[in-house]
Amino acid sequence: MAGDDRRFEIKICGIRTAEALDAALEAGADLVGFVHFPKSPRHLALADAPALVARAAGRAGKVALLVDPDDALLQDVIAAVTPDILQLHGHETPERVADIRARFGLPVMKALPVARREDLAVLPAYAAVADRILFDAKPDPGALLPGGNGRPFDWALVAGLDVNRPLMLSGGLTADNVPQALGLVRMDGVDVSSGVEDAPGVKSPDKIRAFVAAARRAASSSSLQDPLSKARAS
């Protein structure tokens, strides 16, 4: 359920350099994401992953992002990244999500593309098999990337959902708009990639710090305004 007493989590995704990773860790990011998708400007080669991800050990959860991976690729990425969570950001069916979760024994975060209310019809089926759900803007047909496009969607579409799974918001978030987003929707966390970059794939340590601070502030002030949180605190 969104908005219970779980810790609000901030994920910085698409990390490819030690400088960006250190900025995210020092800023207090809870989750750091590593993209394995060759079409992405944030693609992290398997050979480069072990040395980079080692810096995050014990400091933040590691998330491996894949798009419609087969089992062989999953095996290679898991060996190189040693992730705590798998993020599936393609057209994986609920059956495939359940299969990956069972086969590899790791929690799965399934990304759902959202443009219209009808896009949420699949939510119960995915919530039944995934450990958490991530909402992202639906890309245009034929877009090169299924995510990481720096594009927001109408956040009101995901307000008030309750599927008994942690829910995360992504899609075009920035330090400037995350307070507005979290003022509108109760979420268990936020995820950002483009909004903390100077150019596609080029992370900005300053923007990472600003985003983590803004999201943390916005999450704590929105939980103070939430009547359920107030009741729990008293």
Ligand SMILES: O=C(O)c1ccccc1N[C@@H]1O[C@H](COP(=O)(O)O)[C@@H](O)[C@H]1O
């Ligand atoms: O970041 C990428 O390059 C990427 C590639 C393929 C699938 C997903 C990708 N990123 C994820 O997309 C969302 C939104 O990102 P943005 O903040 O709008 O750029 C986020 O969950 C990223 O993890």
